[in-house]
Amino acid sequence: MKRHQFIFFAIIALMSLGCDKDENNPEEPIEESFFFEDGFETQNDLVDELFPSNGNRWSTIQQTNPTNATNEISISNTEFNEGQNALRILAYQSDSDLSKVDIEKNGLNIVSGDKVIIKADFFIVGTESIENLLLLDLECCSCWDPNVGDNYGSENQCPGVRLMMSGGNDYLSIERGKISGTTIQQTDFAFPRNQWVTVQWEMTMSDSENGLNRLIINETEVINQTGMNMPNAQVFADVFLNQGIDFTLQEPTFYERVQIGATANPTAGNMELFVDDFSIKVE
Template identity: 30%
Template sequence: MFASRSVVQTLMGCAALMLAVVPSQAGSQPSQAGSQREFSDGFDAKTFVDLLQRDRSRWTHFQSTFPQNKADVVFDQHQSGDSAVKFFAIASTSVVSKADIEKEGFDMRAGQEVQVSAWFFIPPDVDLTNLFLIDIECKTCWPVNSVFPDKSPGIRLKLRDRDGTPVVERRKIGLPDMRNALRTDGALPRGRWFKLAWNLTLQADDTGTAEIQIDDQPVFRSEGATFPNPNAFKKWGIELRDTLYDRFQVGITANSSSNPIELFVDTVSFKAGSCSPEENSSCPRPE
């Protein structure tokens, strides 16, 4: 069920979560829905700019909300291949601190299964409370002339404590964090590479599912809404233009911890299952 509090209050309360626009990308146009279902990248490149190709065959945007925040290709710390990406972000102020890379061009609908994974290296002895690592959201859903700032409805993989225990955060679809049905939590490893995987069934009701794995071992499992409910948004005075997820972000998607964060990312994989309009009316029909 959706939270009883007004989503308008929730959304206004997280105004700093608005997506940062990188100056060099300010003129880019929204991607065409349905152009891609799978994507992977091992970050093998000479420079970070090489990851942002004009033909959009690799990543489409880099987000940075402070001049101190950085992303660089490095060659002395990688999980596979020849290189990885090092992200650095200062702690948030009244503005949420971000340093991440984004891929858009998807058309994920209710009923689809989504799998995303990435290899991370996080140094020891850093407080990871309220650090966000992966976002899946919609860039093109918000009404054009809304009185409320665009919140890019979506869900996010958040670390809820100092040790880095992962949970699924749903504030941007007006819901509280999902609860872990597993008896034991699993904190993220430190000082070594590990694989972080997030598997989802997208639904706007309680039939949605979410599972988080560390090195192929489940550490979080839950059932509940994982997708925006357009009727609920209407009750809150927001008429979404569409209901889908069309992009994902990985890196430091928000550093709401109390300290600066540096981490490394390598070998990202993203898959969205097929969507049949005969089985699911939310799926687009071929033109």
């Protein structure tokens, strides 16, 4: 009997030591991450192939045509960077309607504190000025105040940050106007034309000035600056209050979609461009 009691208490003691060890050294939580990439490869050179029924590629096409022209989006098998295909975009210049044609990935959940790395290859045809051409957007449509609706303009209902040509012609910069920030601009590295160019956009997301904004073009860092890169509730409330509008930024606030292509073409000319090797990583 005594032997059985000894074994019993020994087992209890070992179990207690095991519990103490687990409590003192808990397992590290597994951090969730997100990664999506697409090289626009297809079997039959059809845009529809980018939208399979299982939803594991792209979500939709955004297209707004100017009055007297129809923008184009297609799969190219003649101009590409890797594989055998790239996405071809032809965006006619804007008139009273802001010209757009791009491809969109929904279902993201990018929040403050996340590190985001977006990469893509672009080939922009021609040598004319492309100032104000927008190539890539991160947007938060769900954070717009539904009580305000489109009274402030439908173009502004999806606040976000964007890559835009700025600085007089073709200097790719980080545009923050839709979150009431200034453009983070560079004028040292002109965007190469009629050739494939690799763009890498890195951010540590924040609605305050401690966000990180980094832009790399063909392995050359052109921007590395702190600053807000997500909508800020107080900033939005103050901006709208100046116009007599009561605005409440919706929570939780997160970027739920990314768009790439000619997300807006307010330039003086028509834009033809190609996109390849897109990826977005969220940590």
